[in-house]
Amino acid sequence: MHVCEGVLGWPVLAAGGAVAAAGVAIGLRRMQVEDTPKTAMLAAVFFVASLVHVPFGPGSVHLILNGLAGIVLGWAAFPALAVALFLQAVLFQFGGLAVLGVNTVVMALPGVAAYYVFRALYGTGRGPMCVFVLAGVLAAGTVLCSGLLLTGALAWGGRAFLRVAGGIVTTHMPVLVADGLVTGAAAVFLLKVRPDVLPPSRRESRR
Template sequence: MHIAEGVLPPVILASCAALSAAGVCIGVKKLDYDRLMTTAILSASFFVASLIHIPIGPVSGHLILNGLLGLLLGWVAFPAILVALVLQAILFQFGGITSLGVNTLNMALPPVICFYIFRPMLTNGSTSLRFAAFFCGFTAVALSAIFTSGTLALGGDNFINSAKILLASSVPVMIIEGLITAVVVSFIAKVSPQLFPFTINTPQASPTTQSAASSTAE
């Protein structure tokens, strides 16, 4: 879902860059030293998952895993995704430097939104956790597809069809991402629930472990 350089007008690029910069600043402010390793691993996961591209006109479709980043990082997803996008733009020419702001906003804002929507459901047991994790992964990709298609459509009538194709082709990715997120989050909740930036309540989590989880992403 990278938007290439030269597609959007400068005013849209500048506006999205400003919003992305604000999100990154908030994320960096909320990033604790103890969570640097987790953030780095998730940023690398986003980077690797996004390497398998299916070209769709001036954009490309691929796995994102931004829903997983949202649940585990909250606002910190902004700097984590920005780092991955910078490396992709420099090393593989995916997206571009001038479109970095809009791509970061489209990829990072949806998981932050999903974090606040689905976080309360993660405290009601393992069944609710899997349900919330699936729809978090599904919704994060859906919102990213909608945001990307919307900004792409602002590039002119020539990109309207590409925006529609992007939305349609993202549906299978939404389902796959939802399933992956549900499996990964369920596993993490069993073995390392302290990785969540909030306290979760599962049958496998001990009171001692739950009390170690913080609310740094709020």
């Protein structure tokens, strides 16, 4: 989910750039140097996954997976998604360089929020079903929050853009459902195969 070049005015671009720069700085500071290749690999996974089309209803939707990125990466989701968006802008002109900050915030900020909610609630139930529901609901919520952030960014430019934003959010409703279900399944898979990829619950990290 991203906004194209030319649509936003300078106050939004400046605010988005500032918040994105702060997020990327925090993410880079928390990321160990040895984790750089791993984070790059995960950024590449999310880049590739965003090109995957899933049959949905009569058509197909593409995945966003920023909820999963947030849950797996935490604050490192900011630099990882910023890099993925930068490459999408340079290679395919999806999004753009001037709106890179806004797009990064729209994608990564709800993801980081999902990370903290996941950590807080993860310890309460360990069964696959609990993880499926938790990750699925969080992923759907992340996509919804991204849509709301995008709406806010567009609405800053004038009330007429609310209709545009409404159109974008409505068309993303199937994405929200597909993203939630796919993320839930992916989280269950990770729980069974590599549980250390999922963030430790708060209780565990205190121990």
